[in-house]
Amino acid sequence: MQRTVTRDExxxxxxGQLSDAPSERTIDVHIRRLRSKLGRLSNxxxxxxxxxxRFYDHPEVVIWAAPEYSI
Numbered sequence: 678m679q680r681t682v683t684r685d686e687x688x689x690x691x692x693g694q695l696s697d698a699p700s701e702r703t704i705d706v707h708i709r710r711l712r713s714k715l716g717r718l719s720n721x722x723x724x725x726x727x728x729x730x731r732f733y734d735h736p737e738v739v740i741w742a743a744p745e746y747s748i
Contacts, residue, residue, distance in 0.1 A: 681729050682729050682730050685701070687729070688701065688704060721738050
């Protein structure tokens with residue numbers, strides 16, 4: 678199932694509730710760099726205007742989550 682992930686959700690999961698958390702534009706920069714690294718598969722990460730980002734399945738791309746208690 679595909680769902681849209683908001684910039685606020687990404688910021689909260691990556692930086693938590695830190696008082697010096699970066700702005701939402703930081704997420705845009707990281708997404709741009711991710712797309713650059715994905716090259717021809719960059720369309721697996723799509724912008725949902727005014728909402729956030731959506732990740733689409735592709736047979737050549739595996740999206741996984743790090744273990745909850747990783748160091």
